[in-house]
Amino acid sequence: MAGYVAGVDLGGTKIYTVLANREGEIVAEVKVPTGAGWGYRQVLDRIAETVDAVCDRAGVSLDAVAAVGAGAPGPLDPRTGVVHQAPNLGWRDVPFRDDLAARLGRPVYLENDANLGALGEYTFGTGRGCSEMVFVTVSTGIGGGLILHGEIYGGAGGGAGEIGHIKVVPGGPRCGCGGRGCLEAVASGTAIARRAREFITAGAGSEILARADGEAEKVTAVTVAAAARAGDPDARAILDEAAGHLGTGLAVVVNLLNPELVVLGGGVMKSGKLFWEPLDRSLREQALEAAYRRVCLMPGALGGRVSALGAVALARRGIGIQSGG
Amino acid sequence: MAGYVAGVDLGGTKIYTVLANREGEIVAEVKVPTGAGWGYRQVLDRIAETVDAVCDRAGVSLDAVAAVGAGAPGPLDPRTGVVHQAPNLGWRDVPFRDDLAARLGRPVYLENDANLGALGEYTFGTGRGCSEMVFVTVSTGIGGGLILHGEIYGGAGGGAGEIGHIKVVPGGPRCGCGGRGCLEAVASGTAIARRAREFITAGAGSEILARADGEAEKVTAVTVAAAARAGDPDARAILDEAAGHLGTGLAVVVNLLNPELVVLGGGVMKSGKLFWEPLDRSLREQALEAAYRRVCLMPGALGGRVSALGAVALARRGIGIQSGG
Numbered sequence: 001m002a003g004y005v006a007g008v009d010l011g012g013t014k015i016y017t018v019l020a021n022r023e024g025e026i027v028a029e030v031k032v033p034t035g036a037g038w039g040y041r042q043v044l045d046r047i048a049e050t051v052d053a054v055c056d057r058a059g060v061s062l063d064a065v066a067a068v069g070a071g072a073p074g075p076l077d078p079r080t081g082v083v084h085q086a087p088n089l090g091w092r093d094v095p096f097r098d099d100l101a102a103r104l105g106r107p108v109y110l111e112n113d114a115n116l117g118a119l120g121e122y123t124f125g126t127g128r129g130c131s132e133m134v135f136v137t138v139s140t141g142i143g144g145g146l147i148l149h150g151e152i153y154g155g156a157g158g159g160a161g162e163i164g165h166i167k168v169v170p171g172g173p174r175c176g177c178g179g180r181g182c183l184e185a186v187a188s189g190t191a192i193a194r195r196a197r198e199f200i201t202a203g204a205g206s207e208i209l210a211r212a213d214g215e216a217e218k219v220t221a222v223t224v225a226a227a228a229r230a231g232d233p234d235a236r237a238i239l240d241e242a243a244g245h246l247g248t249g250l251a252v253v254v255n256l257l258n259p260e261l262v263v264l265g266g267g268v269m270k271s272g273k274l275f276w277e278p279l280d281r282s283l284r285e286q287a288l289e290a291a292y293r294r295v296c297l298m299p300g301a302l303g304g305r306v307s308a309l310g311a312v313a314l315a316r317r318g319i320g321i322q323s324g325g
Numbered sequence: 326m327a328g329y330v331a332g333v334d335l336g337g338t339k340i341y342t343v344l345a346n347r348e349g350e351i352v353a354e355v356k357v358p359t360g361a362g363w364g365y366r367q368v369l370d371r372i373a374e375t376v377d378a379v380c381d382r383a384g385v386s387l388d389a390v391a392a393v394g395a396g397a398p399g400p401l402d403p404r405t406g407v408v409h410q411a412p413n414l415g416w417r418d419v420p421f422r423d424d425l426a427a428r429l430g431r432p433v434y435l436e437n438d439a440n441l442g443a444l445g446e447y448t449f450g451t452g453r454g455c456s457e458m459v460f461v462t463v464s465t466g467i468g469g470g471l472i473l474h475g476e477i478y479g480g481a482g483g484g485a486g487e488i489g490h491i492k493v494v495p496g497g498p499r500c501g502c503g504g505r506g507c508l509e510a511v512a513s514g515t516a517i518a519r520r521a522r523e524f525i526t527a528g529a530g531s532e533i534l535a536r537a538d539g540e541a542e543k544v545t546a547v548t549v550a551a552a553a554r555a556g557d558p559d560a561r562a563i564l565d566e567a568a569g570h571l572g573t574g575l576a577v578v579v580n581l582l583n584p585e586l587v588v589l590g591g592g593v594m595k596s597g598k599l600f601w602e603p604l605d606r607s608l609r610e611q612a613l614e615a616a617y618r619r620v621c622l623m624p625g626a627l628g629g630r631v632s633a634l635g636a637v638a639l640a641r642r643g644i645g646i647q648s649g650g
Binding site for chain 2: 060075084132146148153154155156158159160161162163165167169170177179208248251252253255256257258259260279286288290291294
């Protein structure tokens with residue numbers, strides 16, 4: 001009996017696929033390496049295998065899957081189903097949605113992963129009931145998605161929500177986009193680790209270095225967060241600075257969109273209060289008073305499953321079910 | 326016969342009211358001083374007089390006016406019709422929409438003037454047919470309004486579109502909002518005039534000073550634009566700098582919302598090519614490539630009538646007419 005949907009979160013290193021029943025509850029999940037190096041056709045096959053696998057695990061036939069939601073990285077067009085560029089996968093202008101639909105024999109709905117994160121938190125997580133919501137994920141990079149009037153807002157080209165490339169430090173560190181001082185270049189996990197290595201090069205950050213077996217290349221944002229929790233002032237200064245920059249970027253978004261909720265996800269959020277307090281302070285200092293009063297800043301509830309659950313929500317919308325489980 | 330609508334643009338110094346026929350064409354207009362000092366009730370009376378006056382001029386009875394659209398400055402809530410704060414008018418938390426509706430005996434629709442500017446350009450001006458559009462007005466201040474999916478987007482609190490308070494120069498000049506380095510503080514007409522006076526104080530800007538009868542206090546953005554057109558390098562440097570900052574702010578908006586069109590209105594746009602070229606260059610350098618390729622930057626078509634025409638469009642929507650004239 002139909003009503004099941006599958007959600008696929010396709011990343012550069014892994015494919016994470018879930019199966020949800022008609023109530024929106026996850027009944028099976030599977031995670032496999034993407035194997036991007038094998039090429040586009042192989043990745044399509046691999047995704048199809050994960051959909052078969054979750055059906056098997058749940059004891060459900062593929063015919064019972066009414067639709068599949070899929071999230072992919074990089075610029076893509078949800079309307080045409082074409083992934084324009086996915087450097088981690090080596091893809092360029094591939095008709096991913098239609099190819100996957102043909103491969104599975106089921107309707108497929110496609111969105112970029114940050115937008116699905118927004119839809120996931122809105123449908124199943126922290127954002128339930130908040131129809132004007134911004135989702136920001138801070139991990140190796142910084143991504144974002146907008147829920148406006150309870151729908152993903154993609155703008156004219158499907159690319160809205162590019163929060164990571166707001167310039168917050170003019171002339172600051174070089175960003176992957178080619179610009180300088182983008183939010184992603186100063187507040188992502190990658191940026192936090194880079195800043196820690198700068199401390200170490202300058203002869204500071206000994207507590208951080210000790211937690212990385214004395215090897216600067218091994219330092220990550222997780223190392224910095226652990227040192228900060230242990231009271232290390234250098235690590236705390238690094239988190240303070242990154243959180244302050246994130247607050248600068250969020251102030252822009254909050255002033256511009258006047259949302260009721262900003263949901264923050266991604267690994268960096270695990271730094272907890274040591275990141276959250278300076279972030280909230282920075283936002284309060286820099287947002288317009290009325291906009292700050294209206295908005296609520298909260299951590300996401302769905303962790304690493306957020307995009308897959310967003311893909312479930314997208315597929316459910318595709319077959320006419322708006323609400324969560 | 327009904328089908329006429331009136332549009333009221335209420336400002337701190339003047340009330341500008343137009344009457345449009347059922348085709349959306351302006352058939353009469355009137356402009357009077359606001360007389361804000363006389364108080365709230367007097368301003369309501371004054372607005373009602375302008376509506377009577379445009380009806381008189383068009384030979385139409387007030388009964389033929391199906392609805393009135395009104396734009397007011399400052400934070401207001403279109404849903405409740407309350408103007409929360411209008412410092413130029415000395416108002417605080419007044420039920421303006423309902424009071425005006427009671428005074429006129431006609432339904433009134435209220436919006437802030439920057440949002441009406443966006444709706445005006447979308448309905449009657451440069452934005453026709455562009456459902457994902459950002460409107461920015463650069464005059465004494467910098468305001469903005471968003472059209473998303475062909476509708477004004479106000480966010481959760483009705484305050485979305487606050488483009489003027491994007492921080493573009495960390496630690497820069499103090500802004501009226503209390504922050505530093507806001508777009509409004511470095512790229513508005515007021516900021517351009519202030520920058521010119523700084524040049525003059527430093528012993529430069531003699532060509533600008535000469536055009537202001539040798540009195541630095543008389544320098545305005547119009548003086549600077551005139552000097553720039555005459556080839557003055559100081560004036561050109563000032564416009565370049567302001568336009569560059571505006572490009573920084575617009576890059577944020579373009580990355581975040583991926584619009585198809587940005588419409589620029591307000592007095593500063595009259596500086597023409599000398600402002601436009603550095604603005605476009607700055608935007609191109611700072612926006613993400615895909616977002617820049619997708620967006621078109623254009624001057625507004627409606628000049629000083631933009632908010633009144635937006636009010637006409639709002640009233641027409643109120644009675645079920647979506648399109649322009």
